[in-house]
Amino acid sequence: MNNxxxxxxxxxxxxxxxLAERHISRAALRLHLSQPAVSHALGRLRQLLDDPLLVRGQGGLVLTARAHELSGPLAEALAQVRILLGPSGFQPATARRTFRLxxxxxxxxxxxxxxLRAVRKAAPGIDLVVTQASREAMTAKxxxxxxxxxxxxxxxxxESVRAQTLFEDDYACAVDAATVRDNGRLDQVAYLARSHVLVATHSERVDAIDAAxxxxxxxRKIACVLPHxxxxxxxxxxxNLxxxxxxxxxxxxxEDPRFAVFDPPFALxxxxxxxxxxxxxxxxxxxxWLRERVVAAAAGQESGESISLRG
Incomplete structure (x- = not known):
């Protein structure tokens, strides 16, 4: 057992x-350290844990089985250490931290x-790193x-993941205005007769619209699937998509006359x-503090007022 x-x-x-970056240079940038310093630390970690942790694979470094096992417990342990050693209250004006969203x-x-405007105004030392993934991948991360x-x-x-509703939205349809009549919409038959653009990741190929x-x-005949x-x-x-x-x-x-935006011709x-x-x-x-800022931003607020957070 290690001392x-x-x-x-x-x-x-x-x-x-x-473990998060799976890249020595990006980890160094994130930590504000030199690449040699991170490489040296990785060597010490390999010796300490008796495992290579990151190995060369197709497309770059990949985690070993041991590294995957460590990911969750490590994140939990460091979160508790940060709470334990941090100040009793968060001081945004002087804080230096990177949040990954x-x-x-x-x-x-x-x-x-x-x-971002709210964060930069109140906490200029806080950085945000934003990535994109499927819903399943985001939940897993x-x-x-x-x-x-x-x-x-x-x-x-x-069950271990907390959730906060930010806002409700609904579906709408959009087409080139030149392809619809004066009422600027499609009925169910015309809707299904056309080809469609689907916004989804590969893992979400069948979405709520297709289910309905x-x-x-x-x-639906899908002419183009894209993640953006x-x-x-x-x-x-x-x-006529x-x-x-x-x-x-x-x-x-x-408000763009080139497009027609209308309610779907069936319930969604x-x-x-x-x-x-x-x-x-x-x-x-x-x-x-960050969650409060997210809730305020989603609500269209930029003030520093306190927001009630529900788990």
């Missing part, structure tokens, strides 16, 4: 960065600009401690946009 007194706890911070470009469009929080539509997160269409006995919300409206311009997506993502098209469930995080950082003062 705890002989272990430099800073090595665990380096290990956390390496995950969201789609829809979430980034709706929340991130206001969130939250559970494993690879990211601090994720924003999106999450149906059934694990299937109940009607129909099936922001570029989707441009793809329907000059075509239909885009059915979250209404807020179509806000810019509402609403969208609950949420923030999720792991219970291990529930009481982290810095994370609590």
């Amino acid at each position: 705890l007194r002989a272990i430099d706890l800073n090595l665990l911070v380096v290990l956390e960065a390496l 995950a969201m789609s470009d829809y979430g980034a469009m709706v929340v991130l600009p206001r969130l 939250v559970a494993d401690g690879e990211i601090d929080a994720a924003l999106g539509v999450f149906a059934n997160p694990p 269409v299937a109940k009607l006995g129909g099936r 919300w922001s570029v989707a409206p441009a793809l329907i311009a000059g075509t 239909v885009l059915t997506t979250a209404r807020r993502s179509l806000a810019a098209l509402q 469930p609403g969208l609950t946009f949420s923030m999720i995080w792991h219970e291990r950082i529930e009481a982290d003062p810095g994370h609590m």
